[in-house]
Amino acid sequence: MPSKPAPITMDAVYTAPGYLFRRMQQIAVSIFIEECSAFDLTPVQYAALVAIHTHPGIDATRLSAVIAFDRSTLGNVIERLESKTLIERKPSQGDKRVKLLYLSKAGASVLRDIMPSVERAQVRMLQPLKPTDRKTLLALLTQLVDLNNEASRVPLRAEDALEHLGKAG
Template sequence: MSDPNDMPGHLARRFQQIAVAVFLAEVGEAGFDLTPVQYAALATIKANPGLDQVTLAGLIAYDRTTITGVIDRLVQKGLAERRASSRDRRARELEITDEGRRTLRKITPTVESAQRIMLRGLSAKEGEELMRLLRKAIAAGNALSRAPLREA
């Protein structure tokens, strides 16, 4: 049959919906106000100091137009800084602030426990297998979205 509820696309949406809800609930309960996207951006800025927005977008597979707003909010919360690049006046170099570093350090255990919660219906082995299959499907479909993952 063609039951939408049993299509891969629908399952993808549902799983992501739960993943986001769990993330926000756990992080909120721990007293922080950070979305999954903001967390990924902040962690990637910390790991790649001074990178520009397009590179950041490629490293975590966002659209470049989405990044603008995400950075806006990180800057507004005092977690990141946006500086004009001296080498390329079109580009903005991104830096994490001390406050951002503190937030990231305190929040990471919560984020990791959220990951366990969203897989709580699966055994450890099944969780690993789900992640392997997702990685494989994503690698094959990477070029199909407007925001493919791009290695540094």
């Protein structure tokens, strides 16, 4: 016998993991923007700066794998970072298709200065929970993101970051 369909209520939305993830993401971005308002950097731009700092001379495609944004999205992000003169794009000698990414002095300076604000934002996101619960949530979320990596359209490929070392400038 077929089971009766569940009634359609708002509660079904409010308790759905997908809805909670969306809400939490909205809240996290709000808090980040607020804490870092002095620097005019979005969370995505911050992550890109860190990755370029950590992997100087990386190209856009590899960068997209390292921070798990798709290439199209990242193109715009890079453009904005370049127009703010936080990064520089130089053509690769070896491969004429590729443009290598480097932090500018201004970019390195902004990145250094923004760190405390970023740290404050990350703390604030979890602040309402008890310390034990913060650890539990973070551990479970890390696990879940990792195990679901392949389910996302742009899986994280941290190891790709190393490949550019062979083909620099």
